[in-house]
Structures are given as structure tokens and as C-alpha cells.
Amino acid sequence: MSRLVRPALILVVLAALVGMFSVSLVSAQDASDYVDPCLAEGAEAGAEAEAVEVPDNSDISFQIILPGARGDRSFTDSAAAGAERAIAELGVDGTIIEPSGAQEHDAAIRRAVQEDPNLVITIAVDASVVEELVDEYSDQKFAAQETFFPAPPEYDNLALFNILTHENSYLAGIAAGMLTRTKVVGAVGGGDFPGINLFIVGYEEGVKSVCADCTVLRSYVGGAEPFNDPVRAKELSLGLFSQGADILYQVAGRSGEGVLEAAKETGNFAIGVDSNQDDLYPGTVIVSAMKRVDNAVFGFVESIVNDTYVPGTTNVGLAEGYAGLSWDVGICSRTFDENGPEDLVEKLPAVRQAIDEARAKILAGEIVVTNALFDSAS
């Protein structure tokens, strides 16, 4: 502990001195004034937590079809976690189905419909499959997450929910742009398609907003299993690191584990995605751009329990709390503060302040982040 306290003391003294004598370093002084909302409210939130009685809704059932097998510690696991939370907290009867791949989605959904559940939830199932089944089983309520239609579909029995992640990726980009030592950062995506570029374009804009002369490298895993190929992702990451990048943003599901591992091995840094991945490699993963798929799934089930199911398309993002960072209030991951190298940890308050400012501006509409999903030109 004393090893941490002493440098910290010296820092405080230094910061005070610098602040007194130099006016040009106002921002540094501001940063030291930055009050971490997590530390301020964290204790309170902990005390508020109380045991909630689980209601009995066992007559309500749902089936959720995941895109593939669980175990990516990212997107798929996040969806499954939401389903498990719904079963535990809402007391409903739920079944989680893991098909072996996209070729089994159709059969799995058909089988799920035969169970006659109140709701069938599909995660990242192809639009044409969803459309066909929704049309065929018009009595069955469906909820689809992460299914991209060319035009918004209109069915009475389909609730479509898209989480847009360009804005929180922008915030993650600010962190990368401010923390990079080499002025080169990178992103590893599952494949070169709009759903993934949504993240990467936002991230690039975030980096450029704080570090205009930074270079952002891109790499895509691709192949037959873009989201399930950590070995290839690791090779790509090692390549990016050897090109001088020191922070990589991974947007590649389970493949992303390879990115994190490569960062750990080479002593570089990474930014996690979808789930809170800060604790997978403490001190290596700076922050995670979270996509609350779990909340979306939970919300679907809740809408059935509360009888508030509404068909149609809903797009949510940063403003609605479905996209954010693992640093945000509520999750308050501070793993990197405790395990990261000192020179970067020092900068964190300033980074957080910049992120908060950018977030406010995005919400106010002063910053418009490119949405690569709707604006496919980028």
C-alpha cells in the first residue's frame, strides 16, 4: 500500500505546486478536481441493494435462441446473462437454446415455437429467417435483437430492438486517443460489415477528436467464423502491435479474446466490447464499450410479464443507457486504476472528464457521431 501512497502524495504536492505557479496547465488542475461519481455514490448504492422477492410468473414462458454456443465472455454471454436474470428475478419459465451455427437457426426457432411460449427471442438471427418465421407463425410473439432489416418491417408480432453503439465507441475512442503513447491505435473487427463498422467508425472519430495526428489501424478477422476465431484474431493483433499500435479496440465476439491475449502478452493495451471485459486481463483492458444486450433481453421478458409488449422497431443507444462504458456509474469498473501502469493511471481523471464532456455534448446533439449502420457510405 505504501508503495502506492508515496507516489500519490508526491503527485498531489506536485500538482498543487504546478497549479499554483502555472496558469497554462489549468486542465491538469481541473483533472485533479475531477470527482469520480463512482467513488462518491458507490457506497450508497451498495447499501441500497436489498433482497427483492421473486414473483411467481411460472405460467409465463419464453424461449431465447442465441446466435451460437455460449462462452465468448462477450455478446452471446451477455444475452444469456439477461435471460438468466429474467428467469431468476421475474420468476418466469425460460429456455436458452444454443444452436451450433447459423444453419440451425431456422430449425431451432421452429422447435421453440412448438413449445408455445409467450415470447420467442432471437439474437442476431438473419433478417430473412426472422421475417419468414414471423410471417408463418402470426400467432406467436417474437422479439428480435441485432437483426438488421433493409427496411423496417411491420409485423404485429415482431418487436425489433437495435442497440446502436457508435456513440459509446466514440467515448472509448477518446480514452484510446488520450492514453496512447505511440499515437497509433487500432481496432480489430469481426468482419467488414455495417454492424461492426458501426463500432469502429465511432471509435475512430473519438480518437481523432482528442488526438488529430493519431493513426487508427483497422483489421478484420473474417473467414468462416468471424466471431469464433480467437487464434486468427490474435495473429492480426500481433501484427497491429508490431506496426506500432499500443491500444486495440476489439469488436469480434469470442475472436476478441485473442486480441486481449495478444495485448497482455506484448504488454500493450486493449479495449473490451459488449460485456465488461476489464477483469479478464486486469491492467491490460483499459475499459469496455458495453452493449447492454442483457438489459434488452431482460426488457423483452419484462414487457411480456407487464403486458407492455409493443411490436415495431426500437433503436436505442447511449441516451437510453443500453450502450455505455464499463467506467459508467452503475458498473463502475475501476480495474485499470488498480492494475494499470502509473503513467496511464495518472491520466485517467482527465480522460474521464473528457469523456463526460463528450457524452454531454453527444446527448445535447452538439457532437454527431457517424452511424455506419444507417450511413453505409463510410
Add this chain to the structure above:
Amino acid sequence: MIINRLRRLVENITIPVLAVILGLLASVFFVALANADPIQTYRNLFCEGFGPQGCETFSDLVIIRVEQEDGTSQSFFSPFYGENGHSLAIVIERATILILTALSATVAFKAGMFSIGMDGQLVLGALTAVFLGVWLPKQIYALAGVPDADSAPEALRTIMHLIVPLICILAAMTVGAFYSWIAGFLKVKLNVNELISTIILNSIATQVAIWLIAFPLRSPDPNSTPRTDRIDDTAWLIPFNRVLLPDVEWLEGARVGIGIVFALIALVVIGIYLYRTTAGYEQRMTRGSRLFARFGGIPSDRAAIRAMLISGALSGLAGAIQILGVDRRVVGEFASVGYGFDGVLVAILARESIAGILLVACFYAGLQQGATNLQFGNLPRQLGGIIIAFIILFNSMENFFRSNIARLQSRIRPNRGQAAPESASGATS
């Protein structure tokens, strides 16, 4: 003689059943690990795989009692009880491709070529079918001066519906046959081991397929998984329950179409080819010994190449039917599913017999189906795979069972001892 044949029949039925039971017993350990009740798990496995809707006990697999609306209950013979769809329909859907790939393997094996190139041939065949299924109708519409598929005149669509799938299938078969021919040519001319060459050719085909699906043939729709466009409706081998037999509830939820008819015809044709024609005889002799067959006046190289061509064409057909009849597009993962390898497995388990292929393909398809759907009983998906693997393992111990049965018989009735080894060796050849 009759007694011998009868005993052979009893043996042929007992051994697989015994193997299945032993496989289930061996997997009890893993079922217990997953905190599940073995009996219930196996009941789910078979009900999901082979049972009608509402199947809950083993007896439901044979006779199911259904409560009627007026309170009385009525019994049905389960395989024919099709309310809300029947698992057997999905078994047929899944078995179609297995039958064709198993036949493909069998034809190659019967010429002494241990080719396992079905996967590569199948994937290339599927890509050919999907490319033509998308591209060809567009060209025809353009030629006929029709702006898009919806405004095409009914007569044109009917004609296309007859021709386009046929062209797709023939092209896929040609591509598959050519790809298989490479391995045959390498074997005959350069004596390259066909096992190695087909493994390598599979890998090349898979990589090419992945690239094709990810770039040139990729659908422009926003989507996170690489996939091709969907084939035009006129190239689609429409499942029976969509058009021809819309009222047959038995077929509901399954994509059974003309494909199974193709598979059954292929079974018969290949059976006749192998056992009733000179060409088939030639290739079976070639299997015994290439050199000996050549000295006996059989053009064994030609027989081997012919077998490879037929084998490849069957795999190409399998790919085409899977795409035109079931998937309607190729998804990136298609290249690595391993339908071809499942076919090799079916062929080996069926001891390369034609009737055996039909039975084993259906059984295997049912088990796969049941295993996947074990998840609907909240069991981990990997458990089903383990159970299938054990059942296959014990089934492949057929020789061991047979010799033990023979030994048992000779011990009980020593005077029949001489007959037993003969039947054992006869059955394995």
C-alpha cells in the same frame, strides 16, 4: 441354410440395438455430470428425434394417446400421428443429404478409393447451385424483358421452375465430379494417396468457399454473418408442405421436398450400378486388387476414375439439394459444418450396404435432431454430442460383438461350431 440366414438377420438386428443400449449406458456418467436424470434424458432424446408432438414416454414412440376436445382420449400409431408436425419429417429433411454423401463415400470405397473428399465436392456443388440459382433467373428475366421477378408472367415462371433447378443440379454435379476426378487422376496416374489428396482438396475447397462467400458472392444486405444472396424463387425446390401438400400436418416445420425423392432414386440407381452392371462389377473387382483386376482384363484405372466421378457427382448433388431445397443460400459456416464427413461415418456404419445407408442415415439424423433439441429440456447442448459419439463408438465395435456371439454359440452348441466363423467372416466382407 434358412436357419443360417435367419440367425444372420437376428444378429444384424440385435447388434445395433445392443450397441445403442451400451452407448446409452456409457453416457450415463456424463448425463449424471450434467445433473440430469438419465432415463428422462434418453426419453427426450428419442422423443425429440423420432416421436410425434407431445411425446413424453418411450411408449409414446409407438402408440400415443391424445385427449380429444370432448374429453375422451384416442390412441394413434405414433409414426402417423402428425398434429403440429412430426419429428420424422425433420429426420427425412436431415437424412437426405446424409444418404447422398454416404452413397458418394460408398461408391468410392467400393472401388478401393478411400476418398473422404465429400465435403469439398459438396461445398463447391452448393456454391455452384447458389450462384446459378441467383444469377440464371436474373439473366432470363433480363432476356424476357421483365423488370423483376414479381412481374414475370406465370407461364415463364412455370417453365423456369422446371428448368432452372435442373440446370443448377446438373452444374453442381459436374463441378463435384470434376473436383473428385482430380483426386482419382492423381491416384491413378501419379499414385498419390487418395486419402491425403482428398483431405487437401477439402481444405482448398473450404478456403475458396469462405472467400467466395465473404467477398464476390456476398449479399449486400446489412448482416453480421457472411452469406450469399438467397436463390430466386424459381430455382427453389419448394418443400411439399408449402405447395403440393399444404394440408399434411405431418410435414409441418420440415423442409422435405423433391430432394428426398432424388436421394431415394440415387439409392436404387447406385444399388443397381454396383451389383447389377458390368461397370459396377469392374469397380468392385478393382477394390480387391487393382493389379489382379487388370490381369483379369478389367480396366481398373478407368473403373477407379469412374467411381470417383460418380462419387463426386453424388456429393455435388447433395450440396445442390441442401441449398436449393433447404437453406436457399450459403452461409459462411456452411463450409465447415462437415456434412460430407457425417456421410463417410454413415457409410462406414452401414457397412457400405445400400439398405443399411437408408436406415443408418435416418437413425443418425434422428439422433442429431434429438441431441440438439435436448436443450429444450434445459440440458447443455454438448451432452447430445457425447451421447451420439458413444452410440457410434459402440456401433463400430460390430466385429467384436459378432465374434463374441459366435463364440457364445459354439460354446452352447459345440456341434455347430464350424458354422459360426463362416458367418462371421461372411458378414464382414
